[in-house]
Amino acid sequence: MEQARQAATFDSTLLTHMHYLNREENASSRRAAFARVETALGITDTMQLPHLHTGLDRRELYLEGLRRGRAIVTDMLQHNHTHFVNLTERSQLTNATPFGLNFLMFRRTINLQGTAEQKRYWLPLIDRMEINGCYAQTELGHGSHVRGIETTATFDSAAGEFVLNSPTVTATKFWPGGLGLSCSHAVVAARLVTRGVDHGVHWFVVQIRDNSDSTPIKGVTLGDLGLKMAYNGTCNGYAHFNLLRVPGSSLLAAHTQVLPDGAYVRNDAGAQENLAKQSYATMLEVRRVVIHWAAFGLAQPLTVATRYAVVREQGALMFSQPTVPELAILEYKTQHQRLLTLISQAYAILFASMELDDCFEEHQQEKREGKIGRLSFIHAVSAGLKAWATQAVAAGAEEARKMCGGHGYLVISGLPEMVATACAAATFEGENYVMWQQTLRYLFKQIGALQAGRMLDSDMTESLSGYQQWLQVEGDKSSPSHLLLDSNHLSEPEKLLKIFQHHFHRLLSAAHSFYAQQTRTSSPAEAWNASLPRLLPAAHSYIEYLVLHSMQRRVAVIGKAQPSLLPVLSRLTELFALTTITNPGPSFTSISFAEDRILTADHFPQMRARIDELLVALLPDIIALTDAWDFTDASLCSALGCRDGNLYERLMSWTKQLPVNQQDLAREAWTIEGGIGEFLRGDITSGTKSRL
């Protein structure tokens, strides 16, 4: 392992600093926070079986989550930092703990939807953690589609109260993190009804448990959803409201209010629109957090799989002598291909996430100056990037797990939980198939602007430059051939970006023509539906273009600050581009680059040859590239993936420490009624003739 670590062409700590806003002090302060929390939790001894892996039941998993959540929140409060607002000490999203949504969504909703007075009242309580809140939007029968929400909040002007009610089984609030057992308060999405009129969904701050003793408030039934694939350290829950009365001040009233006489009033001209935009803003912020997490969600299992590949010996090459010793699995070419391709994707997500954050910062700055023009671009991009990144992390985490063979199937390898955690993100905070459509809808609007001769959004001028000529062609039928590729230039960043842009333009044009064709005989909604299988790949190809663009830009910036990092990151970027072109993407949302007319059958072998060269050049850096993510051993919680590479002793030691091996479970299994003993004594089969 040390040998593999020494082989690097660059200093991995320099790259680590780049991950934390290019600042060494951020990286150090984060490390110090990790050290304090891990020490407080008593999880720094890597030869000790982590409590998390002792085979816990539902109750124990939750209590362990509580213990960890408390440790990170306490550290944040005592040391005055924000390292764990978005990611926990295990680099999971903080909604993996019972306290995670208090800051991530509960606070944000009140901050965006509350009046100045409401904020003055609630925010300090939240910041001091004197209340713990959750975000209650989805219902048993209704997901992220807000219009479907059934919960009602009916204004009773006589009492000056709202009456919260779940009129049906499907109206039961279902899924909110922390709702089941841990929260005193919730922001609740409910249809505001006053004077008999339904004004649509609004937000209400509601106390759901007695602060002092956890008893649910009368009128609320609460419960936990039981075990999930992962995130069992928190209590995703359900809540049924039975005519619960809450004060009139519960309505978050920044944009709309209900007067004492029951009149419904919009505070500002575009109140409804602002409400929607502000809701967008909450979702957008959480989506940015999810995208950022995705980079680490993929990086974690890759760190484990890479370290495992260095130490694990397995099999021999076909045609090698029977006497040769087994080969480290990192020696296999397919392992280089799989590991380094996925490592390039993890870096691509990280860099794209940083670029998006910068863009968002600029937007915030511009907003303070009174402009709001970039929000729809950022919304469209964050939706698509969320879908693309979470798809990549789910598939890549599972691929990394498979690369650890049978041992990767053990819970103590840490990989099953990483994979299960990764898989959730494709669904939550916007189901990916919905996300893609939002990106595409924005792109269609931009095409509409082009067709009408209007200005494109400023963020789109570069990516749609040259698209004019696609307005003339009929879908797939023919394609502009402005891009003549010769094989000498396939490695140039500009050329690679052009290939991605052409792919995106072609698929966007094909999707748009198809849709336009459908609208001749169908309603826009039906046409949209019929076109979906073409629309998604167009959105997918745009995001791939954007990711490559972001990665190239970011690497250039880093390379200027730290020239020693430029060679390895440039190789990684080229590898990302070439493998994206040559390796088929996920089945249902992408279409092969090989269908593009500009790439001939000759280009592909050339690209594969170049990939081979890049893999050879990157291989010495493979451990450094994973070390640079700077995961602590305790955060990986993996018998296979510790930094020291001491795989087998740790695996055997953790296995022997398992509670199942302290009990005499075998004796129980043999001696209980109906147990193995009865079988072996022949009590069951006596007198039975078997033909098995």
Next chain:
Amino acid sequence: MEQARQAATFDSTLLTHMHYLNREENASSRRAAFARVETALGITDTMQLPHLHTGLDRRELYLEGLRRGRAIVTDMLQHNHTHFVNLTERSQLTNATPFGLNFLMFRRTINLQGTAEQKRYWLPLIDRMEINGCYAQTELGHGSHVRGIETTATFDSAAGEFVLNSPTVTATKFWPGGLGLSCSHAVVAARLVTRGVDHGVHWFVVQIRDNSDSTPIKGVTLGDLGLKMAYNGTCNGYAHFNLLRVPGSSLLAAHTQVLPDGAYVRNDAGAQENLAKQSYATMLEVRRVVIHWAAFGLAQPLTVATRYAVVREQGALMFSQPTVPELAILEYKTQHQRLLTLISQAYAILFASMELDDCFEEHQQEKREGKIGRLSFIHAVSAGLKAWATQAVAAGAEEARKMCGGHGYLVISGLPEMVATACAAATFEGENYVMWQQTLRYLFKQIGALQAGRMLDSDMTESLSGYQQWLQVEGDKSSPSHLLLDSNHLSEPEKLLKIFQHHFHRLLSAAHSFYAQQTRTSSPAEAWNASLPRLLPAAHSYIEYLVLHSMQRRVAVIGKAQPSLLPVLSRLTELFALTTITNPGPSFTSISFAEDRILTADHFPQMRARIDELLVALLPDIIALTDAWDFTDASLCSALGCRDGNLYERLMSWTKQLPVNQQDLAREAWTIEGGIGEFLRGDITSGTKSRL
């Protein structure tokens, strides 16, 4: 749901009969066995939360597996059938229970490697379940690569005994199913050493626990591996041998024996070769079981996802009016595409598995007639088909889970366990990346035969017909264009098969040229390694060709027996072919059909248009196609996927029955030391100023 069921164009029970060797009585007898076992287990009430989903810990999961394993074995013994030899009452591989490997691998090994006398002694004990055996091959440091095994069995001629020993930590037997807690005996793979000479790996039958009270035999340390992603109803375990003495008769001696004086004797001319071939045969039989299981492993989550899609309403189409009610998710085109594509894959696996079984039966018959010529073909095909099918089931199961949104993430949806179960098969019984290489190596040998002017294996003449012309070309450089496609014929089965064959020929030729090129400057082993990223897609494309061929043949046979099934199955076959061409396959083992010169950019939109037509035609049959797999509600164990479609009431009811909602866990969480109460009272934050 009933409406969706009535829409079918065919009788789903007729198709069910086809799955069980075309025989109604097999299907009925299987159904009766399921009914008896499910009644005995008390799991027929679908409104009752299954015990499996109550949040069990390691011990409880194992004891539940024991209870279920006992029920199915008892039913087999009492009713004299074999329905559960390969698949359990949940349509899982039987190695999901503590008894599964007794028949599947323990018995088979003794049957193949034992002398007549050994078989006379052991087989009746196994068949009456008076012993329970497991298959102890893999070690902590060594997977399926038999040559790496470290465990030794040293012959002590003075005592007439073998001494079993694990010389290192990595020699610890690790992973065998049933080994940890449940087995009295094991067949153990160990290096036979006699007179100081290591004769390589041989098989020994060894008692590991006292039959009457479960105590490990002195000299053996046993334990469980703890929780895995799935298969927690059995005890994959470890065993460390410390100079354990076993009788000389423990050596399974059909092919080699050790005389009392320690002489090592081969019983027949090709003893070593026969030993290897027989080991092949065991692996091959188990692989056939895995392939057959894979069809059902994919079918299960698809049954759930399809039923969910019929009932679940979510969102609205883009551009639809705000007032329209939410839409059943089955209405979305992408849902048709995903569900039906995957359903076509599940049927493709099933039909390919049946064809392979038939081929194997013919081979067995021929072997009895003294021929053995087909074994290497069957071995190569079963390896590749195992890799292809298990890759498809792992990816498809997870896709099906994602199609159930957030609810698919709940353990009570049944989907997480289906996915976790599906994921294992890509690794066990031969890691897929090793499997692909075995297929490819066989194909290279066939090319060698062609080049040398020798006969091809009879099973290969059709699939390699026309390959002669590829011998002349230089890899990807140019390609024979004997296949002129016009778009009118894209739907003809023969034409589709030709496209698959061309794809396979081209990739095989490219792989072979690349490898040949490498051997000019490298050893065969190094050349093989350097070529791996090209070799795997060639093997992959051969298997895809074979699967389509098998599916077409099988559908033709079924169509003759039951003409009413022909239209739907023909559509499904065409959909399988077209979606395989147009949808990119998994990244690392496939190369897009779009790189083939015979398919022009124009063909793809035409194929996608045809796919749209097929989806429309197949949609009314979607419930019938999944009903035909004939899963019982109890076997699916899913709150989302019961036959009646009563989704929400069941989900809410099961959730409320969870033990976590019977305890007052919230109170515990709030009142324990370090609990939520301390936070909310401000005990932690008093005096701390936060800037969060």
